[in-house]
Amino acid sequence: MSSSTSLNAARRAADLTALEADPNIDVLVVGGGVTGAGVALDAVSRGLSTVLVERRDLAFGTSRWSSKLVHGGLRYLARGRVGIAYESARERDVLMRTTAPHLVRPLPMVVPVHRDLGGLPGGLLARAGMGMGDVLRRLAGTPASVLPRPRLLDAARTRRLLPGVAAEGLLGGVLSFDGQLVDDARLVVGLARTAAGLGARVITRCSAETVTADGAVLRDEETGVPLPVRPRAVVNATGVHADRLDPGIRLSPSRGSHLVLDGAVLGHPRVALTVPVEGAPGRFVFALPQPDGRIFLGLTDEPVAGPAPEVPEVPEEDVDFLLRQANRALRTPIRRGDVLGSFAGLRPLLHGDGNSSDLSRDHAVTVAPNGTVTVVGGKLTTYRAMAEEAVDAAVARHRLPAGPCRTRTLPLVGAASREELDSLDAPRRLVARYGAEAPAVLAGAAGDPALLEPVAAGVTGAELRFGVRHEGALDVEDLLERRTRIALVDADREAAREAARRALAAHA
Numbered sequence: 001m002s003s004s005t006s007l008n009a010a011r012r013a014a015d016l017t018a019l020e021a022d023p024n025i026d027v028l029v030v031g032g033g034v035t036g037a038g039v040a041l042d043a044v045s046r047g048l049s050t051v052l053v054e055r056r057d058l059a060f061g062t063s064r065w066s067s068k069l070v071h072g073g074l075r076y077l078a079r080g081r082v083g084i085a086y087e088s089a090r091e092r093d094v095l096m097r098t099t100a101p102h103l104v105r106p107l108p109m110v111v112p113v114h115r116d117l118g119g120l121p122g123g124l125l126a127r128a129g130m131g132m133g134d135v136l137r138r139l140a141g142t143p144a145s146v147l148p149r150p151r152l153l154d155a156a157r158t159r160r161l162l163p164g165v166a167a168e169g170l171l172g173g174v175l176s177f178d179g180q181l182v183d184d185a186r187l188v189v190g191l192a193r194t195a196a197g198l199g200a201r202v203i204t205r206c207s208a209e210t211v212t213a214d215g216a217v218l219r220d221e222e223t224g225v226p227l228p229v230r231p232r233a234v235v236n237a238t239g240v241h242a243d244r245l246d247p248g249i250r251l252s253p254s255r256g257s258h259l260v261l262d263g264a265v266l267g268h269p270r271v272a273l274t275v276p277v278e279g280a281p282g283r284f285v286f287a288l289p290q291p292d293g294r295i296f297l298g299l300t301d302e303p304v305a306g307p308a309p310e311v312p313e314v315p316e317e318d319v320d321f322l323l324r325q326a327n328r329a330l331r332t333p334i335r336r337g338d339v340l341g342s343f344a345g346l347r348p349l350l351h352g353d354g355n356s357s358d359l360s361r362d363h364a365v366t367v368a369p370n371g372t373v374t375v376v377g378g379k380l381t382t383y384r385a386m387a388e389e390a391v392d393a394a395v396a397r398h399r400l401p402a403g404p405c406r407t408r409t410l411p412l413v414g415a416a417s418r419e420e421l422d423s424l425d426a427p428r429r430l431v432a433r434y435g436a437e438a439p440a441v442l443a444g445a446a447g448d449p450a451l452l453e454p455v456a457a458g459v460t461g462a463e464l465r466f467g468v469r470h471e472g473a474l475d476v477e478d479l480l481e482r483r484t485r486i487a488l489v490d491a492d493r494e495a496a497r498e499a500a501r502r503a504l505a506a507h508a
Helices: 009-021 034-045 074-078 082-099 119-140 155-161 184-197 239-244 316-327 380-398 418-422 428-443 461-470 476-483 490-506
Strands: 024-030 050-054 104-114 151-154 170-181 201-204 206-212 215-220 226-236 254-262 272-276 284-289 294-298 339-347 363-367 373-377 454-456
Touching: 009 201, 009 226, 024 034, 024 206, 034 050, 034 184, 034 226, 034 380, 050 184, 050 206, 074 082, 074 119, 082 104, 082 119, 082 170, 082 380, 104 155, 104 284, 119 170, 151 155, 155 170, 170 184, 184 201, 184 476, 206 226, 226 380, 239 339, 239 373, 254 316, 272 316, 284 316, 294 316, 316 339, 363 380, 373 380, 418 428, 428 461, 454 490, 461 476, 461 490, 476 490
Parallel strands: 024 050, 024 226, 050 201, 104 272, 226 373
Antiparallel strands: 104 170, 151 170, 206 215, 215 226, 254 294, 254 339, 272 284, 284 294, 363 373
């Protein structure tokens, strides 16, 4: 790599100074979510001088509020969308085996089959759907050693895997496997750092004030100082806010809400619970076990009217919906008091008629009259394909001197084979979150045992320091909201706040 993968305050300042001295660049990427970070990595890996600017922080928006699933598109297959389903399966394979094998693990998922919730016909339908998904797995080239084949379970096995499931009327279950990210925000940070290692300038707290055919004006949000730049191409990857840079884009944002639960509420299940949504074929509610022992219960698919908020809130009706749907399959109902926290993200769906759950999850790449390339729609799993298409469009429109796309075979910082990861001398929790960099996280403690003690939710002071020194965290919220996700539960946030302040002060 041409430069360090570390992002921090000093590098940010240096990148701004260098950009002021020479404002001529090949590609300006606006938006620091998974798509923008993917575009920056794709562009710089083709040999293009690349700058990514993000008004807030990496993964500030939708990219940290997903279900953390890297899925093979079974839902789209159920709707006859074979193309997008195959694309999902193919991109899942790239993520799990090349791009980020350290951040993605196989997740077993079980659909319990109850006599009064679809019965045997429902179970057979679920099994048929899982079988079609397995065909996609094979077509994508994913071996069964990475994602095992689906199978039927008897009632006893279903209850062992899902201790909280209702026993009355239980006929059995359908077991399948998909991919699960340990943390969606960590994927975004990994993409940005890998791009930085190849020479891209990744600048947070920096907005694009204006974009015209003649150039762009950036604004340092820390100082308020404007910074004119002359990019040959601009890629707008701002998600639900894409229409701010390209008024020709029409979006219909959809809210996906999740609840945070203690795993004990469902008996610490070993698999994800999948419950078909009543009266909505092809839709499911998931109870997804997390590495820290908690469970994310989601998700909704509701249209959002008016301007998209920067930080969406979970409304009461979404809580009611999720609890009602999940409780249909449970022995002991989940109650409001069991909810530890919640989060919601907005999907940047392309405008269309009908319910938001029926809108296309296809992405679109468009070119505005001023030459700005906008990429919208899609989903986290297919970010890489979206980025490739956006850079292709920018290269073609502006005749940029670019090489071919390399991201199908380009591992992210921290990526390694399973054998290499298993041999690392570091706690398994750190290996799951940092991959091959786990020993470096430990080394950052500099022999201070206090920095290896958890401050909240299993997170240590050494991890907070690593977030400041190498992952671009500039304040307490960056650390707690996005580098560690401690802030998903209010009590954890308060318990860790002082440790986050100390980590920032140590690198000041």
